[in-house]
Amino acid sequence: MTPVVEVRTLRKVYSIEGGEDVVALRGVDLTIDPGEFVAVMGPSGSGKSTFMHIVGLLDRPTSGAYYFAGHEVSALGADALADLRSRALGFVFQAYNLLPRTTAIENVELPMIYAGVPAATRHRAAMDALDAVGLAKYAQHQPNQLSGGQQQRVAIARSIVNQPQLILADEPTGALDTVSSEDVMTLFRRLNAERGMTVMLVTHEPDVAAHARRLVTFRDGSIVSDEAVREKVLA
């Protein structure tokens, strides 16, 4: 089975003008197989966000290899990376990042527009995705008519609509209350368990990380632990 993500001795160094170089990642090795649900934890400055950006093809490593679904991608050009993001990756952000004054279904359709999916297919796929997150009847609602938890679920629908090979969630519960957080995490678990979606989640909350099946901890630019999470019963 080809891993979705395979990184070898990944280094990322930020050059700061007139100052010392900052090493964000110092030789990271990690493999994520299809169907995994990985939580990445670590304090601020541990390199977990940098790692997430490189895995999400928004940034390039300074050195090391990154195979995405078996293909070396660390040397690809900006347009090739953009095309890969639109086809193979789904993003969920802490701040939802839905377009304001735009209906839920239109928000969900957005990644398909950039992927060049025809309009007829788009609508059906967007409805399916909204249905998968339990918000089909809110399709015509605008973000300001939805609660935070609902908005985040629309964002999750948006992230899965192109059937990506990997979903990247960056502090997806950071702006939510406990109940909504539980809802959102349950949704991720369901998508992982029922649809076999590969999820990588970055968080600093142990409660949230506990929903994953594998926990990777970063400190000072290196992985300090990589362990299986004790199975939790689906709520």
Place this chain on the structure above:
Amino acid sequence: MISFTQTLRLALSALIRNRSRSLLTMLGVVIGVAAVIVTVALGTGAKTSVANQINGLGSNLIVVMPGSVQTSGARTGNGGASTLTVADGLAIAKLQGVGSVSPSVNVRTQIVANGQNWQTAATGVAPTFTAVRSWDVASGRFFTQSETDDAAKVVVLGQTVVSALFPDGSSPVGRTVLIKGVPFTVIGTMIAKGQSGGGQDQDDTALIPYTSALERLTGGTTIGSLLVSAVDADHIASVQTQITGLLEQRHGIVGAKSDDFQVRNLQDIAAAASSTASILALLLAAVAGVSLVVGGIGIMNIMLVSVTERTREIGLRVALGARGAAILRQFLIEAVLLSTGGGAIGVVLGVAGAAAIVVFAHWPATVPVTAVLLALAFSAAVGVFFGYWPARKAAALDPIRALRFE
């Protein structure tokens, strides 16, 4: 890759999301284009009416006027000399390319009839006058060659004189009027001709045979001017040269002695008048064009603000797989939509404004289609020009920073 129509839709929905801001942004271009359309319409209208007035003076008309003469060191102005004679006119009539010739003898005088009186220009002309000036009678008839030969006391009145002397609307034909105390029989009236290019009322005139004017009113032999029509526009220049040569010869002007007459053609006057109108129109349009550019700068400002404000949105689009080129195109299309939308609204307002000026101020105004197309093309160009920089800025944003932007 995202298609053009899709990008257009994205741009359109982004603009609709910020309706009021989009409309306000357009306002600068709206005003600029409307101003351009109105000024061009007025300029074109003015040019057309100047051209009409000058054509109304007579087709291919050449005017020979006496020049300046020097008497004991005092020079009169042009037309002050009394050097043109009827014989000059007869000689000119024989030149090649000449259609008709009419002398013109102006006598400023009081004209009395019907218990009314009016000061006007009694003008002595030949029967050829109607042809030279392409001006016909409205009622009655013009005088004949034999009436001219007899210095008959007949007059054809201009419409201003008609309404001044016969305010009751009765027909003046067959009535008798006193011109400088001499009784003349009215045999006809001229069609109303309106103002000349110089703003003179051409209808304020009483036309009599030039022989009658010379014998009965001025008592002289010199005439005020000679009106000559060339057979067609191509002959104007050659007729002018021939007239100059002929008159120099007849008046004995040789060497450095300056001509005691001047030959002017209306095409020159028309060209001068219409070029003045064009320059004026151009100046106005330039001022209006400046406001259009200011409108474009307004669009650039708002687009720059919008790029900053929508940083997260741009970051999101990039994360979702938008290429830099797609972001650039979307923002460029937004700017062009704003500017051409503003241009279209401006055209509508400008045409309406021009129409309103025609209706309420009675100024001539015509909106040339080319001006509309140019205004639209220019506003689109304004959008591209002023939208490019903000669009470049948007496309160059680092998605990671853009996503974190607060």
